[in-house]
Amino acid sequence: MLVQPGVGLIVWMTVAFLVVWFLLGKFAWKPILKSLKERESSIEDALNSAKKAKEEVAALKNDNEKLLQEARNERDAMLKEARETKERIVAEAKAAATEEGNAIVAKARESIQNEKNAAITELKNHVATLSIEIAEKILKAELDNEEKQKQLVSTLLEDIKLN
Amino acid sequence: MPVKSSLTQLFNTSLILVILGVFSFNIQVLASNPHGESDGQEDKVEAVHPSDSAITGDEYTEEHVGHDDAHDAHDEQHGGGFNAGDMIMHHVLDAHEIHFMTFNEGTPEESHLSIPLPVILYTPDRGVEFFSSSKFHNDEHKYDRYFLHHEQIYIANENGELEYVDGGHDPINAKPLDFSITKTVAGMLIAVFLMFWMFLSVAKAYKKREGQAPKGLQSFMEPLIIFIRDEVAKPSIGHHYERFMPFLLSIFFFIWISNMLGLIPFIGGFNITGNISVTIVLAVFTFVVTTVNANKNYWAHIFATPGVPVWLLPLMIPIEIMGIFIKPIVLCLRLFANITAGHIIILSFMSLIFIFSSLYGNIAGYGVSVLSLAFGIFMNLMELLVAFLQAYVFTLLSALYFGAAVEEAHH
Numbered sequence: 001m002l003v004q005p006g007v008g009l010i011v012w013m014t015v016a017f018l019v020v021w022f023l024l025g026k027f028a029w030k031p032i033l034k035s036l037k038e039r040e041s042s043i044e045d046a047l048n049s050a051k052k053a054k055e056e057v058a059a060l061k062n063d064n065e066k067l068l069q070e071a072r073n074e075r076d077a078m079l080k081e082a083r084e085t086k087e088r089i090v091a092e093a094k095a096a097a098t099e100e101g102n103a104i105v106a107k108a109r110e111s112i113q114n115e116k117n118a119a120i121t122e123l124k125n126h127v128a129t130l131s132i133e134i135a136e137k138i139l140k141a142e143l144d145n146e147e148k149q150k151q152l153v154s155t156l157l158e159d160i161k162l163n
Numbered sequence: 164m165p166v167k168s169s170l171t172q173l174f175n176t177s178l179i180l181v182i183l184g185v186f187s188f189n190i191q192v193l194a195s196n197p198h199g200e201s202d203g204q205e206d207k208v209e210a211v212h213p214s215d216s217a218i219t220g221d222e223y224t225e226e227h228v229g230h231d232d233a234h235d236a237h238d239e240q241h242g243g244g245f246n247a248g249d250m251i252m253h254h255v256l257d258a259h260e261i262h263f264m265t266f267n268e269g270t271p272e273e274s275h276l277s278i279p280l281p282v283i284l285y286t287p288d289r290g291v292e293f294f295s296s297s298k299f300h301n302d303e304h305k306y307d308r309y310f311l312h313h314e315q316i317y318i319a320n321e322n323g324e325l326e327y328v329d330g331g332h333d334p335i336n337a338k339p340l341d342f343s344i345t346k347t348v349a350g351m352l353i354a355v356f357l358m359f360w361m362f363l364s365v366a367k368a369y370k371k372r373e374g375q376a377p378k379g380l381q382s383f384m385e386p387l388i389i390f391i392r393d394e395v396a397k398p399s400i401g402h403h404y405e406r407f408m409p410f411l412l413s414i415f416f417f418i419w420i421s422n423m424l425g426l427i428p429f430i431g432g433f434n435i436t437g438n439i440s441v442t443i444v445l446a447v448f449t450f451v452v453t454t455v456n457a458n459k460n461y462w463a464h465i466f467a468t469p470g471v472p473v474w475l476l477p478l479m480i481p482i483e484i485m486g487i488f489i490k491p492i493v494l495c496l497r498l499f500a501n502i503t504a505g506h507i508i509i510l511s512f513m514s515l516i517f518i519f520s521s522l523y524g525n526i527a528g529y530g531v532s533v534l535s536l537a538f539g540i541f542m543n544l545m546e547l548l549v550a551f552l553q554a555y556v557f558t559l560l561s562a563l564y565f566g567a568a569v570e571e572a573h574h
Contacts, residue, residue, distance in 0.1 A: 002256065002439070002503065008283075008342040009257065009440035016355050017444060020417060025409030028362035032388060033408055035369035042374055 245521050247514035254432045255506050258314050258346045259296040261431035275300075278431070280349055284309065284316065285340040296343070309339070316341050350433030351441065354421045362416070391415050391558060399562035403569045407562065410452055414445060415558040422502060422550030426543060436553070437502035439495070446495035449561040454487075457568040464567075494560055501553050505546045512539040 143149050253262075262277040279297035286292070298306035310317045310325050317336035320326055325334040344352070361380060368381040377385045396404040396411055421435035435441055463469070465483040467476065512535045520528020 002252075003499075005440040005443055006257065006345075007340055009345065009347055009438065010444055011342060012344075012348045013351060013441050013444040016351055017413070017417065017448060020355055020358055021410060021413045021448075024358060024362055024413055028366040029409040029412050031366045032362070032369050033392070033405075035373060036385070036389065036392075039374055 245514070245517040247511065247518055250514060251507055251510040254510055255434050255437060255503055256314060257434075257438060259299070259311060259316075259343055261346050261349065263429070263431060280346065281344045282316070283342040283344065285342060286318070292339075310334070310336070314345075316343075346431060346433065347435055347438045347441065350424055350431075350435045351421065353433075354417060354424055354435060357420055357424075358413075358416055387416075388412060395555070395559050395562050399559065400566040400569065404562075406456070407452070407565050410448070411558050411562055414448070414561060415554050418445070418498065418557055419551060419554035422554060423547075425502065425506065426546050426550060432506075434503065434506055436498055437506055439499045442495040442499040445498070445557065446491035449494060449557075449564060450488075450491040452561075453490075453564045453568045456565060458571075460570055460572040461568045463572070490560075490564055494557060498553050498557055501549055505542070505549055509539050509542045509546065512536075512542060 143152065259282060260277045260279050262275060264276040266272075266274045266276070279295045279300075282292075282294050282296050282298075284292045292307075294306065296311070299309075299311040304311040305319070308319045308323070310319060312325060312334055315333070315338065317325060317334050317338055320336055325336055327333075328335055361384065365381045365384050368378065372378065372381075376382075391411055392404070392408060395415075396408055400407055418436055421433075421441075424430075425433045425435060425437060427433075465487065466480060468479050468483065471479050515535045516528050516532045519531040
């Protein structure tokens with residue numbers, strides 16, 4: 001009894017299961033599985049795009065960092081250059097000033113030398129004139145009588161003899 | 164995968180063995196029933212079914228009814244009149260009505276609370292006949308020319324009676340083709356209706372709430388559907404799985420819902436998947452789907468199993484061919500035995516109360532009822548698990564067979 005299949009039940013069961021299989025297959029399982037798949041793929045897409053966005057943000061941040069670093073480097077370089085330029089300008093100015101000063105000093109020294117030479121020459125001429133005048137006066141005074149002239153000639157002669 | 168399936172097989176086999184053990188124990192209890200019921204019954208059978216079946220229908224009926232009365236009297240004589248075997252079989256087997264309760268049992272005022280179901284018969288001479296099973300509610304269980312005997316419909320012979328062979332328990336009369344909406348058919352239709360109702364609304368929810376999180380029934384069913392897809396179909400079948408999804412989902416939810424329907428008390432005790440006809444149909448579907456989808460590689464495995472020496476093939480081919488058929492047969496028997504055994508165990512625990520009360524008095528019955536109820540509730544919870552497990556196992560094994568059928572050669 002327990003294991004005796006009944007024809008009627010088999011027929012009903014077959015019909016019922018076929019109906020379930022085909023109708024639910026068409027109107028339930030297919031749309032459900034399709035929606036599940038779509039949702040899964042949309043979730044996956046969303047996750048992927050989120051990951052991508054995250055990567056993009058990271059890349060952007062990286063770029064920004066790089067840009068900032070570059071800017072900083074540039075600023076540093078500019079500052080350095082400015083400093084160098086300043087130093088160079090200062091150094092150049094200093095050199096130029098020194099040179100000019102030296103030139104001025106040299107010129108001054110030269111003109112002083114010239115003045116000095118002129119002064120010395122003038123002094124010499126003056127001294128010579130004075131000496132000649134003095135010698136003239138001395139000679140006039142010394143040789144105003146005959147004896148003295150004779151004495152001088154003899155002295156001079158004596159000197160010549162010595163030579 | 165083979166490890167997993169053989170484990171499942173082992174589990175099932177042991178479960179069935181345990182269940183059958185309990186069942187046979189129960190039968191022993193019944194057999195050692197001091198009423199000597201079975202002996203008495205056999206005597207009676209011989210007495211009422213004489214070898215020369217020359218008695219007229221009326222006489223027979225009288226005798227038959229007399230037998231029933233005598234039987235009842237016999238039972239009552241020994242107190243209680245409770246026959247656990249009959250009660251359990253009555254619940255487990257198919258019936259032409261949904262029976263809820265019997266009032267004044269064993270008294271002349273005995274009446275039943277039941278829903279009669281439509282009887283649909285086909286006979287070559289009269290074609291299709293359609294009437295309510297309540298027409299059989301008379302002393303003879305006879306309507307027109309049909310007898311309802313132990314839930315089987317027989318055509319009366321020319322004398323308008325049932326015929327028995329010597330010592331036979333069942334009549335030898337001709338039977339019409341019985342397409343009645345029996346209790347099991349009704350239960351199955353309820354299961355089918357529930358499936359349509361649930362899954363069409365779930366499908367609608369998917370359309371209405373496209374791309375949104377599931378809600379309500381949809382969120383209850385979604386994990387199950389995904390479970391069948393990701394844990395059963397994908398690993399067992401591989402990338403061809405989509406083709407088999409409608410079948411696997413249909414079979415899983417049909418078995419599960421039917422199993423659960425059988426566990427609901429007070430609705431008439433449906434035993435849908437515990438009926439061999441139902442499981443035969445399910446197994447035949449699996450067999451047909453497997454065979455129809457089988458590729459060259461599948462048949463090559465059967466008729467020229469790779470890696471097997473040629474001299475072994477005469478042995479292997481018959482074994483493999485037997486295997487094709489044994490697989491669905493085992494599928495059918497496993498589900499049937501598991502579910503029927505579950506029903507029998509729960510009913511047996513409940514019967515123990517009445518057996519004890521008829522053996523040792525009502526006090527003993529009350530005492531045993533505590534234990535029986537505890538075990539009965541435990542078994543019922545167990546059956547909830549088994550209901551799911553058997554649906555899962557049937558679906559998984561079907562998927563494995565499909566997987567073998569569509570597997571591509573890769574060695």
